[in-house]
Amino acid sequence: MSAENIKKISLIGSGIMGSQIAMVGALAGFDVVLQDIEEKNLKKAEKELRSRLERRVSKGKLAQDELEQTFSRLTLTSSLEEAVTNTDFVIEAIVEKVDIKRAVFKEIDALAPGNAILSTNSSTIVSSKLADATTRPEKVCNFHFFNPALVIEMVEVVKGPHTSEETANTAFHLAKKLGKTPILLKKEISGFVANRILGKLMNEAIYLYENGYATAEEIDLACTKALNHPIGPFALIDLTGLDIHYNVRMQRYEESGNPEDKPAETIIEKVNKGEFGRKTGKGFYVYS
């Protein structure tokens, strides 16, 4: 399958990532199906996407009829079968748990056409941990967007040892057709490139915070005003979600056994209190 032949894209999971990636696809002219096991999450996704596009219309960045056409290319469903029948390219964006992802990959493999590519948007899990749950490991790869997917340009395409050259190249070119700037990693590594670098930055930021050298606000200011980063590490962690950060670090720790990969005490405390960041109104900052 070449990128030119891809007409239909299926997003599995309609959370923060899946919903916005689906809209990236619909805006780029693809037929997109967005699937979730929770009807209420599909409704929430649709409402949020509509209000985002309406904001674009009110700013004059999108015409009203383009909005309608974009939504006409987007189908929402709770049926996995409906989502992947006749699909060309699947992007899984469900919870960051390897066992759950494996079970879903197995189901998708049984339902999707034999030539469809199955990718994961996981932040950390390499696709070799999922590929052998399918009968088509050569068509499995990582396809990693960043939050917010409608805005951030980068997509990391990661080729595992099982992934064919054709699959990796198709995913790379699809990312371009989606208006993104992809990089293609020819060798897989947990966390890939950007998040590994970010992880080191986070560790240092949390070390300075936990040991009372500076507040979260001060550390964010140092990053934005001295290093010229667009957002500080604590504001970023609130945006992506402390729960996501926690799951990613636990996943990496389970893989590496390195205690440095474990989530920091501050993160564990906040997650236990339900302070997940922007999505719950409180993380390192308070949101109205």
Ligand SMILES: NC(=O)c1ccc[n+]([C@@H]2O[C@H](COP(=O)([O-])OP(=O)(O)OC[C@H]3O[C@@H](n4cnc5c(N)ncnc54)[C@H](O)[C@@H]3O)[C@@H](O)[C@H]2O)c1
């Ligand atoms: N949040 C981020 O900043 C970010 C960035 C890049 C990648 N990711 C990755 O994207 C994936 C999704 O993250 P998210 O932040 O969108 O999560 P989320 O919690 O916002 O959404 C996950 C969605 O998946 C649904 N789901 C769970 N099990 C399912 C199943 N079996 N079938 C269909 N839907 C199911 C849930 O109902 C939920 O709506 C994860 O693998 C994560 O590592 C997240």
